Amino acid sequence: MTILWIIIGLVALSYGWGRVLSWLNLRAHGRDLPESLKDRYDADKYAQSYDYHLTNYRFSIFQGLLSFILTVMVLAFGWFGELDGWLRANVTDHAIGLPLVFFGVIYILSDVMSWPFQWYHTFVIEEKFGFNKMTPRLFVIDKLKGYLMGIILGGVILGALLWLVDSLGEGFWIWFWVFISAFMLFMTFFYTSIFLPIFNKLTPLEEGELRAAILKYAQSVNFPLDNIFVMDGSKRSAKANAFFSGFGKQKKIVLYDTLIEKHSQEELVAVLAHEVGHYKRNHVKQSLVLSLLQTGVMLFVLSRFVLSPELSYALGGEVQAIHLNLIAFGLLFSPISSVLGVGMNLLSRKNEYEADHYAATTYAAAPLGEALIKLNENHLSNLTPHPWHVFLNYSHPTLLQRLAHLKMN
Ligand SMILES: [Zn+2]
Incomplete structure (x- = not known):
């Protein structure tokens, strides 16, 4: 019970904090163009950008509230546990098969529930502001390809994790770390030659x-x-x-x-x-090494919890089940992963400045500045996002920060 309350508390806290942050961010969007951009930025586009952010803000309130209510219901009524019990009785109780089916059902169910929102966002909001080029046919094809990839990759990764936990117990984490590191290395190496061409040419x-x-x-x-x-x-x-x-x-x-x-x-x-510049300064290798370290820390912590029956009971399970433990762990670990995410964003923003600097010294600062202005114009960006939002969530510095860094402000 205590664990369940902690989990629900964390979900509520993160929901509430997210709402506060996006409200602050919308309020920070000024009605007037920042002084330094007065002659260099399309005023109509700027006016439009407020509308765009307001529309997205309203949409996210609605979507966020529904998904919050649903998550709390699933947790409070023990529906994860009920699904586990039902699958055990009616489908399989195999040590590896059961968790795979369990996650498959949750993955498909939660994605299908998000279809209407993705559809509305693409074909109503993005369409209205002239961004959408997607056809309904492509939307469906993307979904099917995504499922196929999710099921294959997710199945292989999860299968390896379950098999290692089943055969090694708590000691699984080192071997799974080795496995997942090899997998991430492979993904980084072949991303553009194997995975990207599935969706793009x-x-x-x-x-x-x-x-x-x-x-x-x-x-x-x-x-x-x-x-x-x-x-x-x-x-x-x-x-x-x-x-x-x-x-x-x-x-x-x-x-x-x-x-x-x-x-x-x-x-x-x-x-x-x-x-x-990103290449010359080794940014890809740097973030790969950091994600590998992060994953190692997470897996080590996971190994202390993965076999604890209390986590399963907290989600409404009758017996200890590894898939219930994984979900509970994911929710309990979320504050730590948020903190790690903030660290990654900090590093990423530093790398953006480095890459800008590289471009300015090996080519020229002025055209880069112009390109950044145009990109922000065309994307209807919020030019003055709230500083907390930038600190926590932005992987890139804001336009004004980058122009200042390029000494063009
Ligand atoms: Zn960059």
């Missing part, structure tokens, strides 16, 4: 002026042009982006076609230079 840069300009820059910093690709982001959203991924031979810089469409050649080279 990557093509090499077309011949032409842009390719020539990029080639010139890439040669000056010794980055191979073969590793630069264009992605058809426009089939889902008008929002633009670019990213760096992988390492070694599999390193890739990916530019969205929507980025190429809206930015000048100079701006594109500047954005590319920023991504090369």
